[in-house]
Amino acid sequence: MTSGLPVPSQVGHAGISSLIMDPECSQLLPALCSVLADPRQPVADDTCLEKLLDWFKTITEAGSSLLLLQENPCLLGLLCHVLKPQDLSPRVLSFSLRLAGMLAAQEDCFQYLQQGELLPRLFGEAGPLGGAAWTAPSVRSGWIQGLRSLARHPSALCFLADCGAVDTIFSLQGDSSLFVASAAGQLLVHILGLSLQGPAEGHPGLQTGDWPVCAQKIVSHIEESLRSAATPQITQALNVLTTTFGHCHDPWTQVLWGRLSPLVACLLEKDPVPAAHSLVDLLLSVARSPVLSSSSSGLWETLAQTLSHLSPTQAGPLALGILKLQECPQVLRAQAFAVLLQPLTCVLEATAQAPGLLDSLDGTGGASVTVDTLLPSKAACVGLLCRTLAHLELLQPLPQRPSPWPQAPLLGATVTILRLCSGSATPTSDAGGHLCAFLVGCVRVQRAALDFLGTLSQGTGPRELVTQVFAVLLEYLTSPDSSPTVLKKAFQATFRWLQSSPETPGCSDLDPHAHLFLRELLPVLPKRLCSPCWEVRDSGLEFLTQMIGRWGGQAGFRRALLASEVPELTEQLLRDPESYVRASAVAAMGQLSSQGLRVTPASPEHPGGQQKSLLAELLHILSTDSEGFPRRAVMHVFTQWLRDGHADVAGDTERFVARVLQVASQDLDWEVRAQGLELALVFLEQTLGRPSSHCPYAVTPPVAAPPSSLAQALRPLCRVQLFEFAFRALFDCDRPVAQKSCDLLLFLRAQTASYGGPQGSGSVPEVASVEAALQRWQAGDQGQPLGYLEPEVVVAVLRSMDLEGLRGALAESSDRVEKSPQSLLQDVLATVGALGEDEADCY
Amino acid sequence: MPEIRVTPLGAGQDVGRSCILVSIGGKNVMLDCGMHMGFNDDRRFPDFSYITRNGRLTDFLDCVIISHFHLDHCGALPYFSEMVGYDGPIYMTHPTQAICPILLEDYRKIAVDKKGEANFFTSQMIKDCMKKVVAVHLHQTVQVDDELEIKAYYAGHVLGAAMFQIKVGSESVVYTGDYNMTPDRHLGAAWIDKCRPNLLITESTYATTIRDSKRCRERDFLKKVHEAVERGGKVLIPVFALGRAQELCILLETFWERMNLKAPIYFSTGLTEKANHYYKLFITWTNQKIRKTFVQRNMFEFKHIKAFDRAFADNPGPMVVFATPGMLHAGQSLQIFRKWAGNEKNMVIMPGYCVQGTVGHKILSGQRKLEMEGRQVLEVKMQVEYMSFSAHADAKGIMQLVGQAEPESVLLVHGEAKKMEFLKQKIEQEFRLLPDAKKPRLLHGTLIMKDSNFRLVSSEQALKELGLAEHQLRFTCRVHLHDPRKEQETAMRVYSHLKSVLKEHCVQHLPDGSVTVESILIQAAAHSEDPGTKVLLVSWTYQDEELGSHLTSLLKKGLPQAAS
Secondary structure (H helix, E strand, O other), X not given: OOOOOOOOOOOOOOOOHHHHOOHHXXXXXXXXXXXXXXXXXXXXXXXXXHHHHHHHHHHHHHOOHHHHHHHOHHHHHHHHHOOOOOOOOHHHHHHHHHHHHHHOOOHHHHHHHHHOOHHHHHHOOOOHHHOHHHHOHHHHHHHHHHHHHHOOOHHHHHHHHHOOXXXXXXXXXXXXXXXXXXXXXXXXXXXXXXXXXXXXXXXXXXXXHHOOHHHXXXXXXXXXXXXXXXXXXXXXXXXXXXXXXXXXXXXXXXXXXXXXXXXXHHHOOOOOOOOHHHHHHHHHHHHHOHHHHHHOOOHHHHHHHHHHHOOHHHHHHHHHHHHHOOOOOHHHHHHHHHHHHHHHHHHHHHOOOOHHHHHHHOOOOOOOOOHHHHOOOHHHHHHHHHHHHHHHHHHOOOOOOOOOOOHHHHHXXXXXXXXXXXXXXXXXXXXXXXXXXXXXXXXXXXXXXXXXXXXXXXXXXXXXXXXXXXXXXXXXXXXXXXXXXXXXXXXXXXXXXXXXXXOEOOOOEXXXXXXXXXXXXXXXXXXXXXXXXXXXXXXXXXXXXXXXXXXXXXXXXXXXXHHOOHHHHHHHHHHOOOHHHHHHHHHHHHHHHHOOOOOOOOOOOOOOOOXXXXXXXXXXXXXXXXXXXXXXXXXXXXXXXXXXOOHHHHOOHHHHHHHHHHHHHOOOOHHHHHHHHHHHHHHHHHXXXXXXXXXXXXXXXXXXXXXXXXXXXXXXXXXXXHHHHHXXXXXXXXXXXXXXHHHHHHHHHHHHHOOOOOOOOOOHHHHHHHHHHHHHHHOOOXXXXXXXXXXXXXXXXXXXXXXXXXXXXXXXXXXXXXXXXXXXXXXXXXXXXXXXXXXXXXX | OOOEEEEEEEOOOOOOOOEEEEEEOOEEEEEOOOOOOOOOOHHHOOOOHHHHOOOOHHHHOOEEEOOOOOHHHHOOHHHHHHHHOOOOOEEEEHHHHHHHHHHHHHHHHHHHHHHOOOOOOOHHHHHHHHOOEEEEOEOOEEEOOOOEEEEEEEOOOOOOOEEEEEEEOOEEEEEOOOOOOOOOOOEOOOOOOOOOOOEEEEEXXXXXXXXXXXXXXXXXXXXXXXXXXXXXXXXXXXOOOOOHXXXXXXXXXXXHHHHOOOOOEEEOOOHHHHHHHHHHHOHHHEOHHHHHHHHHOOOOOOOOEEEOOHHHHHOXXXXXXXXXXXXXXXXXXXXXXXXXXXXXXXXXXXXXXXXXOOHHHHHHOOOOEEEOHHHOEEEOOOEEEEOOOOOOOEHHHHHHHHHHHOOOEEEEEOOOHHHHHHHHHHHHHHHOOOOOOOOOOOOOOEEEEEOOEEEEEOHHHHHHHHOOOOOOOEEEEEEEEEOOOOHHHHHHHHHHHHHHHOOOOOEEEOOOOOEEEOOEEEEEEEOOOXXXXXXXXXXXXXXXXXXXXXXXXXXXXXXXXXXX
16 A cells, blocks of 8 residues: 655654653554454444544544655555545545544644545545445545644635535535434534634624635525425535524624525525524524624514514523524514413413403413414324423523513413313313313323422412412312323422411411311322332332421321321332332431331330331342342432431440441442442441531431540441441442542541651551462452451551552543554454454343 | 325334334324434434424424334334433233333443443433323224324234334324244244235335344254353353343253253343243233143243353352343453453353444454453453344245235335335336236225215224224024033033134034134024024134135034943
C-alpha cells in the first residue's frame, strides 16, 4: 500500500509525537490497517470500528493530524487502498471516509491530502458516491460524517463547492434512511454557518446577494424547498432553518430570516398548513433567538396568525412555547393561553359548570368552541386532553406562567375530567354525555389528569374545590376499577395535596379538613395493601412510608393510624412473595418503629400477642431473603436506626452492630456489603465522639464521655469486628465496596491521629500476621478469620498501609485496561478469523 | 396497500439495542427497547431523538412492547421510561415481567460497580418502570385502545419470549423478537397461526446458517466438562442470571445423575432458587417434557447443583461453577477466572457471545496473556472453549415461520446486511412475495359491502364493523360403543383411555361427566333403542379439526377391556 504522496515536513512537530500515540499502539497500527484493507478478513464486532474512530478523534483533537499521518504511513495507505475497486465491506469504507474527514479537519493535513488528490477521490463523483457501495446507508452516512468533520476551515469550503458535494447533500436530505437524511440536514446547517463565519460576521449589513457562493446556493435551495408543493421538501427546509436559528445567533441569521420569513408566512395561507409540526418548531426557534425576536417586526403577528390557523392539536405546542418565552407581547400570551385552555373550557361548558369559571378560563371572550368541533371523536378527545393537561403541568411551576393563574377553574376542570373518566359525573347536556362516553374508563386521561392535579397542589384553591379534590382522589383510591398505574398516580397526588394543606397554627398538625380526609383514607389503605397486584401493594406502602415520615409525630395521625389495620398488615407484607413489596414493607416498618407506631407485644391493644421483635425479624430477612432489594432495605433501616438512636439499638449497640456486620459482610450482593460499611462508619463516628443528629422521638443513648486514650476509643470497634470486615472489604471483588472501605479506614486513620502520640505499637508478630492475611486477601484467598484484634495492632497496621495509593488505584474504573486503545487494537487483530460464523448473538 | 412505516432505532442491520418503531393505521408502537453492551456511552441505547422531536413521548407513542427479557431487547427500558420520560403502557408476557427486573438490576449493578457510572438508572427507576408494565397471556387479544390490539404468540428462545401481532383495523404487523423454531431441553418451538399480516418483521441472526442439531453441541459440552472433571480440573461456566444457565443446569444435572458423578456443581449468587422459582411459576411456558415430568419431579429442583460460596473457589479437587456475569467482565465470574486461569487442568466454557473489550472476548479470540489492573499480566493456561447455545431460528426456521404466518411482506432485522440479502432472495424465490399479476393468488377473508363499497377484510374485522356477534361452528360426530354400563362409567372409561393414549394433550374429566381434549368435547348418552349401546357425542372446532378426526377414529376402534 503506497500513498504516492510527498513526505510531509516534520518541522515544528518535533517532540509531539509521543503525546499522540503510544509506541505499542504505533506498532500495532500497520497490522490493523492491513486487516481493514483486506476484504477476506472481516472485522467481526461492529463496535470496534466505532471505538477506533473514537480513539482517532481523541488523537486528532490532541495533536497534529499531519504528524500522525507522517508517523503512521499505513493510515494513508489504507485511505488509498479503499479506493481501489474491490469487494470491500461498506463498514470499512464508511470508517475510512470518517477517518479521512477527521484528519482533514486540520488545514495543513487537508492541504497535504489534497496534494495527492485523495479527498476528491474519496468524496467526489469518482469515489464511492458513484459506485455500487453507495447503496449501503452506512457508506452514505460515513460520507456525510466525513464531510462534517472536514468542514472546519475555508479551504474545506472551496473543496465542497468544487467537488459538487453540496448538491449531493441536498439530495441526501430526502434519503430513505432517516439517519442519513437527518445527518444531511445537520451538515447543511454546519456548512452554511461555516461559510458565513468570516465574511458576514464582519459586515452585518451584508445582504444575501453578497454572501459566498456556497451560502447563496444553500439559501436558494431552502427557498426552492419552501416554495415546493411537496410537504417532505418543505419539512426539510424548515428543519434546516430551525437548527440554524437554534444554534447560531450571529447577525447574519437576521438577514436570512428577513429574506425567508415571507415564504414561511405564505405556508400559513395554505389549507391545511403543510409541515405544521416543523413550522411550529421554526417559529419558536426564531422567537427564542435573541437576535431575531428583537428585530423581526412581523414575528409576533406571524405567531398570532399561526395560532389561529393551526388545528387545536397542532397549536398546543406552539401555545406552550409562546407562554414559555421570557419576552413576548401580552396580547399574544393571552391568545396562546386561550388556545391552551380551549379543551378544558370545552369540558367545563359541556358539563354545564358555572359560567364565571368559563370567563376566567377563556380570557379572549371569543366564540366558544363546542365539543363536537374540538373533541369530535374519542381518539381526538383523549389525545387533545392528555396533551393539554401535560402542557399545563409543564407551565404551572414556571415563573413566566400567565398571571393571574386560573387555579380554581383549572382545579374544577381537572376534577370534572377525573369524574368523567370514573363515570361518577352525571352530565345533563348531550355534549357532556358525549364526553362522558369518550372518557369513561380512559386510563390515559386519568393518568394525565392526576399528574396535573398533583402539580396544582402547589397553589391554593377555594375550600369547596379542595374538598372536591380530596373527594375525587378518595374515589380513585377506593374504586376497584382504578388500574395500578392510576392508583400510583392517585397516591402521589394525594400525598402532594396533603402536604400542601395548611397546618393548624401552633401544633404543626394536619388541618382539620385534611384530617377528616385522612380518617376516610386510612380504611382504604388496608384494601390496597391486600391487592392481588404487587404494584398496588407496593405503591400503597411507598405512600404509607411517606406519610409516616411527614406526620408520624403528630397526634391525630398517630391515633388514626394505630386505630387502623395498617401497621399489622404492613408487618405481614414483610413476607410478601414479591421482593419489591418486601423491601417497601421493610422501609415502612422501619419508619413505623422509629416513630413508635409499631404495635408491640406489650401494647395494651394486643395483650398476650406473641410477636417477634422487629429487629429479629429484620435480621432474619437480612440473613435469609433470596433477593437483594429487601436485604438492602433492611440495611438502610438499620443504619437509620443507629443514626437516630432507636430504642432497640440503643439498648446494646455493640451487640447490634456486631450482628449486623457479621451478616452483611457475608452477603453476596455488593450493595449490602457497601451498606454494611456505611453502618460501620456511623458506629465509628458515634464511638469516636462525632456528634450525630438525633430523631426527637428516639430514645437518646447515654452520652459517652470522650474516651481518654486511643486504645479505649478503638476497643468497641475491635469488639464488633469492624476491622476484619473493613480490611477484607479493601480487596473486595466489587470496586465500590473496596472504595468505601478505603474511605472508612482513611477517616479512621485521620481520627486516630487526633489522639496524638505513637500509639500504634502492637506486638510485631501480631502485626505481621495481620499484614500477611491482608496480602492473602489481596491475592484472592479467603483464609481464616483474624479474630479479635487489639487496638494497638489495628493502629499499627493502619499506619503501615498505603491507603492513599489504594484509593487512587480504585478511583479508576476497573475496565480501563480493557478500554485502552492498545487493548482495542489487540482485540481487533486477535479476532480476525478467530470467531466462527455464529458470533452474533443476544445476551 | 396500507401505509406501514418501520423505523429501526437500533438493530436494523446489526445485533444489539433492538428497538423498532412501527406506525400503522395512525398508531405508533415501539417494539423492544434494548441496549448494546459493546458501548459505555450514549450509543449503548437506541437513538430516541428521532421520536422525542415529535413532541411528548407519551402522546406520540401508543405503547411499547417487549418481546423477551434479554438485555438487547429490554435493557434501555428504565432509561426510556424514567429518564427520557415515556409514561405510557409497556406490554410484555408474565414471565418477562417477572424476570426482566432481575436482569436489569444485574446490569445496573455491573455498570455502577465496574465503571462507577453515577448517571445511570437506579433500582427505584427499574421498579417504577416495571409498574408501568401490563402483562399479557399467550393468544390473549389485548385492546390497547379502541383501535389498537395486540396478541402474543409463543416464540421459544427463552422463558416467556413472545412474538407479537399488532393490529389496527384490517392492517397488521407481526414482530417476532428472537425466536427458535426447534424445541430444546426446556422450551418448545415457536408457533404462530396463519394470521396473514401485511408485514412480518423477523429477526435474521442466522439468516444464512442451517444449524447443526443441538444434541451434538450438548454431547460435546458434556464430554468437555466430563474430561476436565475427570482429570481433576475445575470448570467455570460464565452465564447471565437467567436463560441459558438453566438449560445447561438441566443438562449437567441429568448427566451427573446418569454417570453417577460426584464432583460438586455450584451456581452463584442465589440464582438457583430464583430461577427455580420462575420456572416453577411459569411451567406452562416450558416444553411438553418438562411439564409432564413436573408431575413426578420438578426438573429445576437440582440434586447435584448447590449454591456457591466465595470460599469454595479455593477448595481442592474438581468442581463445576456457573457464575455471573456471562462475559467475564466483572464480579464473581471474573474473580474465579483469575484464580483458575493459571492451571492447564482447568477449563472455562463460554456458552454465549462476548462483546469487545471484555475478558471473555479476549480469551475467545485466542489471547493468552491478559493485562489486568495494575499492569499485572495474567497468563491463561486453562482450556478455553466456546459453545453457542443460543436459541435463534436458523434460515430453515425463518422460512418455516414465513410459511406459517403467510405475510404479504417480510422485513428482516437483527442480523447482518449481507446475510439478509441472501435470505431475502430465498424468501422471494420460495414464497413469491412480490405481487405477480398473472399468477392467481388465494385470498382469505369476508367480503363486506358498506357505503356502496366492497371490501375484503378479516372475519374478526367484519364482525366488528357490522356489529355482529360471533357464532362458533363445531364439527360433530356420533360414535356408537357397545357398553352396557351407565353413561357416567362409559365417560370415565373414555377419559382413562384417552388419558393413556393422548399423552401430548390436555385431557380433562369435567364435573358434569363430559370429557374434553383441548377444544374437543365428548359426552356419553344412552342409546334410545339399545340399552347395551352408548352413543358418544363428539364435537370440535375447526382449529382442532385434525385432532378431532384422529380422536373419533380412535374411539371408533372401541375402548380397551377394563382389567378385571
